[in-house]
Amino acid sequence: MMGLSIALTKGRLEKQTVSMLEGLGYGIEALKDKGRALVFKDSIEDIQYFLVKSNDCITYVNHGVADIGVVGKDTILENENDTYELLDLKIGKCKFIVASLPQNQLFSKVGHIKIGTKYPTVAKQYFLSKGMDVEIIKIDGSVELAPILGLCDGIVDIMETGTTLKENGLVVLDTVCDISARVIVNKASFKLKHSEVMKVIEDLSRKVNADVDTNL
Structure with missing residues (x-):
């Protein structure tokens, strides 16, 4: 398995995304007690997370430094974006x-x-x-x-x-x-790390659907 790198937008989206990952059983302990650190290893999955400003999230994913990014649709609409937008997380509305x-x-x-x-x-x-x-x-x-x-x-x-x-x-x-917050994916990563990327997408999609059902 090839490891993944995920860029998270700092602030409220970061907190909400981390909460979703925690609910899915990902090893995000370091993200919850981060101090001044900016790069974090998942304690369970072969994933590295790092925290960036919203505009930079797209830049890192565009250039393949991050395989996956979580960023607001507002930032996607305002900036040059050459990524795949694969999932609406239904948060940060x-x-x-x-x-x-x-x-x-x-x-x-x-x-x-x-x-x-x-x-x-x-x-x-x-x-x-x-x-x-x-x-x-x-x-x-x-x-x-x-x-x-x-x-x-x-x-x-x-x-x-x-x-x-x-x-x-x-x-x-x-x-x-x-x-709302969207999950974007680097185009090369989508091909080269397809199964790893889709596991994260499917996990998050399951969490989104579960949360929607809970709120009905």
């Missing part, structure tokens, strides 16, 4: 939305429209699909601030509960798409 101040009348405005976002690729594709030519302004901080201060007419952002939008007087105008 949220959505891309378009929002604005109520008085801005974003979709009926005549003339130049400016959109603030951390996700320029997603925003551009969305408005092109609507036949709207807009100016995309890249924002790295609190996107909700931009329309309040007049930097833009509306925003494209990720929404989980909508609380921050409401507290800042913004309203949701449309949903671009739903988002």
Whole structure:
């Protein structure tokens, strides 16, 4: 058996993915008591895990450093991606939305429209699909601030509960798409380590289905 390398996105997805692996009986003790370490060996399976930021997860899988990656659909949509997306883990659920101040009348405005976002690729594709030519302004901080201060007419952002939008007087105008954590696989690894990769995919799929049944 050839060993696998799995890139996990740091933060909430990391915790939720580790919980799933633990429920499947994988040896993830080191991941639960990790200190400052970034690379971890599974105590049962021939698997090495490492923790990365979301954008880097795709990079490591694209280049074959990681055979498998767990990353949000938002990151997949925003970045160049030459991997296979094989499984929706049904965790880390949220959505891309378009929002604005109520008085801005974003979709009926005549003339130049400016959109603030951390996700320029997603925003551009969305408005092109609507036949709207807009100016995309890249924002790295609190996107909700931009329309309040007049930097833009509306925003494209990720929404989980909508609380921050409401507290800042913004309203949701449309949903671009739903988002959740996905399992991506390097294309070469899928061929060269097919049985090992598919074991992990099938195990995780079984866990996803079991969790769905439990929540019904």
